[in-house]
Amino acid sequence: SVSSAFDFAPNLFPLSSTAQGYTALGAPSNPALDPSNALNGGSLEKNKSLTYLNGLSLVVGLIIGSGIFSSPSQVNKNAGSPGASLLVWLVAGILAWTGAASYAELGGAIPLNGGAQVYLSKIFGEWAGFLFTWCAVVVLKPGSAAIIAIIFGEYLVRAIIGAEAVEASSWLNKGVAMAGLVAVTLLNCISTKLGTRSADVFMFLKFFALIGVTVIGIVVAITGYHYDTPATEDWKTQGWFEGTTTDISSMAVALYAGLWAFDGWDNVNYVTAEFKNPTRDLPRVIHTSLPLVIMCYIMANIAYILVLPSSLIESSNTIAVAFGHQVFGPIGSLILALFVTGSCFGALNATTFTSGRLVYAAGKEGYLPEIFGTIGLGKSHRAIRLHSLNANPGKSRIPRVFIDWFADADAGFFFTPIAAMCLNAALTAVYILIGSFDTLVTFYGVAGYSFYFLAVLGLIILRVKEPDLERPYKTWITTPIIFCCVSLFLLSRAVFAEPVQTLLVVAFMVVGLVIWFAWVGRRRGKSGNRFRKVQEGEMVKVGWRFWRRWKT
Numbered sequence: 001s002v003s004s005a006f007d008f009a010p011n012l013f014p015l016s017s018t019a020q021g022y023t024a025l026g027a028p029s030n031p032a033l034d035p036s037n038a039l040n041g042g043s044l045e046k047n048k049s050l051t052y053l054n055g056l057s058l059v060v061g062l063i064i065g066s067g068i069f070s071s072p073s074q075v076n077k078n079a080g081s082p083g084a085s086l087l088v089w090l091v092a093g094i095l096a097w098t099g100a101a102s103y104a105e106l107g108g109a110i111p112l113n114g115g116a117q118v119y120l121s122k123i124f125g126e127w128a129g130f131l132f133t134w135c136a137v138v139v140l141k142p143g144s145a146a147i148i149a150i151i152f153g154e155y156l157v158r159a160i161i162g163a164e165a166v167e168a169s170s171w172l173n174k175g176v177a178m179a180g181l182v183a184v185t186l187l188n189c190i191s192t193k194l195g196t197r198s199a200d201v202f203m204f205l206k207f208f209a210l211i212g213v214t215v216i217g218i219v220v221a222i223t224g225y226h227y228d229t230p231a232t233e234d235w236k237t238q239g240w241f242e243g244t245t246t247d248i249s250s251m252a253v254a255l256y257a258g259l260w261a262f263d264g265w266d267n268v269n270y271v272t273a274e275f276k277n278p279t280r281d282l283p284r285v286i287h288t289s290l291p292l293v294i295m296c297y298i299m300a301n302i303a304y305i306l307v308l309p310s311s312l313i314e315s316s317n318t319i320a321v322a323f324g325h326q327v328f329g330p331i332g333s334l335i336l337a338l339f340v341t342g343s344c345f346g347a348l349n350a351t352t353f354t355s356g357r358l359v360y361a362a363g364k365e366g367y368l369p370e371i372f373g374t375i376g377l378g379k380s381h382r383a384i385r386l387h388s389l390n391a392n393p394g395k396s397r398i399p400r401v402f403i404d405w406f407a408d409a410d411a412g413f414f415f416t417p418i419a420a421m422c423l424n425a426a427l428t429a430v431y432i433l434i435g436s437f438d439t440l441v442t443f444y445g446v447a448g449y450s451f452y453f454l455a456v457l458g459l460i461i462l463r464v465k466e467p468d469l470e471r472p473y474k475t476w477i478t479t480p481i482i483f484c485c486v487s488l489f490l491l492s493r494a495v496f497a498e499p500v501q502t503l504l505v506v507a508f509m510v511v512g513l514v515i516w517f518a519w520v521g522r523r524r525g526k527s528g529n530r531f532r533k534v535q536e537g538e539m540v541k542v543g544w545r546f547w548r549r550w551k552t
């Protein structure tokens with residue numbers, strides 16, 4: 001059973017050797033590779049052991065990432081005043097909260113694995129599910145990875161070389177972001193466990209950094225202590241709402257930046273099926289984790305505002321460094337920079353892991369060229385592994401402990417969806433090269449919220465069309481309605497606020513639809529409803545454990 005909240009974390013990414021070995025190798029002779037062992041027996045039971053606290057730390061850990069250390073500049077810049085920025089954070093948080101509650105209901109009503117892809121397919125037809133997967137592969141996953149990598153780069157360059165280097169040119173940051181991306185991708189190509197083992201460590205780092213900022217901010221506010229020249233304390237001289245923007249579109253841009261920090265709430269679904277007592281614990285998890293994150297973020301923002309002059313908040317994506325410097329001088333900025341760098345690296349690692357699985361699943365599904373649905377380094381690599389597994393199961397020249405820890409116990413090194421991960425890394429690299437934090441956050445938000453909107457709209461449709469459907473968790477009907485209204489407002493403002501990014505998202509969607517109706521969808525029409533077969537057969541039986549969580 002799960003003994004601590006963090007024991008559960010490795011199961012978060014359970015592309016276990018069993019599931020992976022099976023899909024890659026065909027029916028295996030090694031009993032350890034027989035999926036029925038893992039799927040019908042122990043591990044399933046084990047997965048049912050999630051308690052309230054496990055779920056809480058899981059959701060909080062999924063949401064807190066780079067955003068709270070990078071979004072404040074864009075929020076404050078566009079909202080115009082400290083008070084308005086705090087309101088933006090509150091609205092963003094509540095939007096995320098209503099979204100998470102809605103997704104929990106969807107997850108219970110449609111208990112299949114795959115998140116939005118499945119809900120959209122069930123409610124609107126498979127084209128919608130395909131469109132989501134397509135956009136996740138080309139926009140959402142690489143886009144979010146690029147944002148995190150860019151923040152990683154900015155913080156690391158600031159920590160090691162200094163602020164001047166960041167301001168002089170963005171290419172140094174981008175180079176470091178790229179190096180981080182390559183490192184993380186390589187790590188995830190070599191082994192699954194290498195990647196997932198490190199996730200726990202990073203989870204602690206994030207908590208620690210955020211709580212540290214809040215506590216320091218409060219202490220500084222009370223004692224008036226500072227290292228740098230006394231803060232200008234704009235909030236005292238200018239008032240909290242002085243300068244608030246009257247432009248609705250700027251408000252929308254500020255909201256997108258805030259929403260980035262709250263993103264990840266859709267992952268609530270990955271814990272749905274894991275609870276011992278979902279009807280009781282799932283709502284408890286949602287209604288405590290989201291308020292907790294909202295509170296943490298608002299506290300951290302108050303800390304930023306109390307300690308830093310607003311011009312500084314608005315001018316830097318690396319607010320934690322400025323914060324550390326203001327309070328403790330160079331050492332402070334270095335320490336905070338390293339914390340945030342670690343947090344971003346962890347987030348990049350987790351997202352790379354899951355992107356690999358998403359692209360892999362899309363390849364298997366026939367949504368992408370077949371090559372992306374393969375595991376390992378190609379046919380000969382597979383044959384060698386299979387041979388050595390059959391010849392001497394459990395034996396290897398590499399010490400067992402080492403393999404257990406770092407590689408997939410039986411499959412070995414490089415037994416990962418390498419082609420899928422390379423595609424994801426290539427797309428991410430393009431976004432890093434052409435984008436910046438500010439532009440990418442809106443781009444990502446527009447694409448992301450289009451699908452969140454559709455899925456939650458689907459919830460309302462489902463309530464009307466199938467009122468008797470069993471729903472282990474049912475939200476108040478106003479929840480999805482609020483979510484739909486606010487996100488529709490956000491989406492409608494996007495065109496005015498950031499036309500280029502919005503049109504780009506629309507273009508990607510159009511391309512996706514063309515691909516579906518001209519090609520992928522037609523092919524499936526001929527082979528019967530392949531979606532149903534794959535969904536309920538292969539994915540649920542063989543791949544279900546990782547399929548359920550292919551996306552973080």
Ligand code: ARG
Binds near residue numbers: 263
């Ligand atoms: N909220 C996270 C952050 O602040 C971003 C999560 C990215 N979203 C995702 N589905 N991976 O960094």
